[in-house]
Amino acid sequence: MKRKTLLCLSLVAMMMTGCADQMFVEDVSLSLILGLDLDQDDHLLVYMSSPVFNKEAKVKEEKVEVKAVSIRDSRELFDQTVMALTSGSKTQLLLVGKKLLKRKNWIDYIDPFYRDPKNTVTTRVVAVDGPVSDVIFFRPKDKPRLPLYLANLVDTAYRRNVTIKTTLQEFHEQTTEKGITASITEMKKDHKIMLTGTALLDEQSKYKLSITPNENKLLRILQHKTKGDFPFTISVPMESNGHDHWISFSTPSIKTKTRVRYDNHFIFNTDVKMRVIITERLFPFNVRRDAAKLQKSIEKKMQADFERLIKKTQTTGIDPFGFGIYARAYTYPEWKKVQNQWGKAFSKADVNVKVHVTIGGMGTIK
């Protein structure tokens, strides 16, 4: 009898207090894009784009701009204007203006993404060349909702390695790991939105350098991240006649191997083994006969490209490739001395890239 009373009491207590955390999906304003930027007076601007579900609404998106001291503070301001309760649990993209990227300690602003367990960490981090408001308030007629469009744009571009895709979690890894500097997607809006390549940040996560889609592919290869497609279109030096020799190839398999040794400075030897399939050739050449020659010239060209990219990063003192991780793994005592100024140490390092190309296929014509 006592037990039954107890059971009833506890059931009543639950009925009374349950449901406290209910939040219906239709009452939520999902901030699918969050934008961070600075205005002329260096105040933080926070942008949000969230979907509207109501059938009566003509436009299916709400876009808001507020001036706030932090992201969390901006949420209160958003709630003052949007129809429902703002939630960051589905944020697809975090757009960061270049102006803010150049500021010190800007990553402190994204703290709530890591702190609040409700918030997602698979948000794509994107650098915007120009004001963020241009992108957020852009309303293309031939595209779906902006968040879906941008998310798809980044994802598909990433599959072809046009740009890099860095989620917030990966970004956190790259910023905390001493042996690598962060690299994020870069986007620009002129008439339409375009992915212009990858933005490279330094050890303090300040913006340093932009690289083109072609260089991004090289960056991915040096990072040992060789998944996805790596289509190249390059001009190879051939002695037969004067003008450019354009050739395109896809690379079904790329294997990268990095070795490191220390001899007063770090010396990295990276071997890149590529198996290429020719997809386009704009000059006369007998691939079946002179394959070795073609391989040689592709190797030469690629090697020069790699070296140019590495030089570029070394002069700015960043290591987006993660060579530091190799340095730590194989030359720990030397690494330990320089681990807090790895960028500086890396700029003094020798990086030798050797490319080995094998032509695996030439398509259906010679």
Next chain:
Amino acid sequence: MKKYAFNEITVMQYIFLINGAQVGTGVLSLPRILAEKAGTDGWIAIIIGWLCSVSASIFLVKAAAKYPEDTLYEILIRFFGKILGKVLISVYMVYFAFSAWTILVNACLYIKAWFLPKTPEYIVLLLFSIPTFVIARNGLRVLGRYSELSFYMVIWIPLFLLIPLKDGNWLHFLPLLKEGWRPVLSAVPTTVTSFLGFEVAFFFYPFLQKKQHAVLGITIANTLTILFYVFVTFVCYAYFSPDGIIEFNQPVLNLLKLIEFRFLERFDMVLLAVYLIVVSTAWIPYVYLAPFCFSQLLGKQDHSNYVIILLLIIIGMVFWLDPTWNDSEGWQKMVVKGGLGLAFVAPPFLWVYSWIYEKFRRRVSH
């Protein structure tokens, strides 16, 4: 005629009971704690901790095997007389009740942080106590079956940890023993305490059907635990950089946050909720054992009323104290201290004592 014919447990149940009592919420933060102390070599410390706990477990079984049909209560009374024996068993009782309290509070805090931030703590605990009561009011046999079934129900969870592993980097582990053995050894106390829970085996031993497999059983239970711990730690270290991992309170949960499928995002929400089953197998043995000791102290057969009382006390305490994360950590430290005494010191002592006791008694009887 066996004394506990109606409450016998199989060796499998024995294994899963012990394993269940060992694995709780601790593993969620274990990789971080180890990384703070021993860097990426923390997993070596787990293996050393396992060696310690296995040897302590064997002592425990040996001590219990001296009087295979007696519970610890009867053994203690036999050794130390009625009054001292009762005092000692009350120590065990208080320890079990306190362990139950810390595990429940800890689980409650997790659930509150991740799922139900606005629901009051005592309601969450009331919720926990429903299945707890359904199971713990029955005998050990039902407890064993529950632990067994739970084990099969959650065995798929580690498989999902393999998904983030594909982005992992094995270079994080190199070089082995970065800083030598000292930091590894400094982490051993932590790992030893993470094996706490096998002390319940003392109470389960008399109920075991095939006592000849007791040593094997407790070793397998410890080994299952270590496999899980090492696996989780490995995956965390491979995914997170050595510098990044120490920033997350529960790196395992941050790892799970990354798991996304096309049909299900934020899989950690589902997984953490299901993980509650694993945690339940940790608190239920304690919720059973404390009232079991109490009913033995009073000489009563039925312990189910005391289960209700214990649960009510815990709910009341939570209502009154409103525990915080820091409180919970403090209590855990206390439990660990008590557990070290009862699990690592008491069994060898009892074993030696029983040996002397037998010798002494034989001399008296001759």
Next chain:
Amino acid sequence: MFDFLKPSKGKRSFLHKQVSTHSNLQKKMSADDVLDSDLSQNTEILQQVFSQAPDLVIRCFSINASKTDAALVYLPGLTNKDAIQNHVLKPLMSSSFELDKELPITIGDVEVVETWGQVESAILGGDSVLLINGQNTGYRLDTKGWPQREVSDPQNEISLKGAHQGFVETGTQNIALIRRYIPHHELMLKEMTIGLRGKTKVSLLYLRDVASDDVLRELETRIQNITVDAIINTGELIEFIEDNPYSPFPQIMLTERPDTAVSHILQGRFVIVLDRSPSVLIAPTNFMSFFQAVDDYGTRWLLSTFIRVSRFLAFIITLFFPASYVAFISYNFEVIPMELLLSIAESRIQVPFAPVLEAVIMETILELMREAALRLPTPIGQTIGIVGGIIIGQAAVAVGIVSNIMIIVVAVTAIASYNIPNYDMSSAIRLLRFPMMLAAAMFGVVGIVIGWMTIVGHLVSLESLGTPYGTPLAPFRFADMKDAFLRFPLWTMKSRPKGTGAIPTIRQGRNRTKR
């Protein structure tokens, strides 16, 4: 558990006496009184005993040879007219024989009766009683022949490959149907009678050298302890002998298929045949056995494994799908992928109810439709399905009472729940999804997990006749797992399931080894 039902023998006979005195006898007559040798005296007593039964026939005639008076007493509706006329009356009245020798009755089962109690139960049981003047004993003649249904296809347990004979309402026939499968002397039959007024015959069938003695003893005591007026059908009997009557889960299985019953007998279980009921009981059971169907063993093992797995999937869907919908929509929407989330939110925004209310309304409507279709004649029942499914569903969405996605959830749940082969189990699971939905509404995913933990905890603490209900999972028995989630090829299932408490004898030899 059944202590309060444990009557002393005295109590039972006391009640019985009350029954006898009720029939207003002038002479105090008890069941143990013996027959008189005077026929007219006997018929008078009979008329008094059966004074409320005007259909009683007392046929007085004289036996041909000795010109002795005799009377044949029977109830015409319960007896076979042909047997009485051609095999009892005709030889008695026409042929010549001596009274002290054997009677010329061409009926198989003839028994001498001495007391009035025996006479009464024989007449009420469909036998006829022959009384001869000058003898203080009578003869019980087996002339049973009450209205019976033909053995026909089982109505509720349809099977593609199994036999097309279902149990009927006569206990002896049902036993015969089982015997046809196991013509072996170890097939034991224990008979008991329960019900003070109904006097239902309960027969226990089992294999003596296989079935567990402990379970048998337990079962027998439980059945003998029942003191009720009558047991009308097997479901009532279950409630009296179940281990935990408060549980939503059936612990004893009902079947109307002889082949199912036999397959369980062969596994070491007990079959309880209740006279007048068209289904028999199988005990002890475990949770898994409710997911097995007789077709599983007739189909190719790969296919039946697939079907078996899909049944457990159906179980999970029925229990969790509506609850997960409620939990995800009202708590953890971050779990739903973004595109899907947008479309769900768009269809949800016009619904005025909270998700849980929406779900409960739709699930209740579904249950109403199911019940309505069940009670109506088949042709109308189909209309209910169409009206309910298409018209209500369409209109409800159009008006905005429920969302599109809810219709999908309800429909999938309904289909899944009918995939579970056992009616009792599938109703139990359908019932449980309502508390699950409530838990999900109050505490989200955590509520579901807690609900599941409670169900699991309850399942493992259940026992069926003292054998664990959770076997072969908990306690784990590897050999029994061959017939749980998967259905291994038959020749690999070498031993009988241990979970039944059966003496683990080898079920079969080494088949299929030489090929």
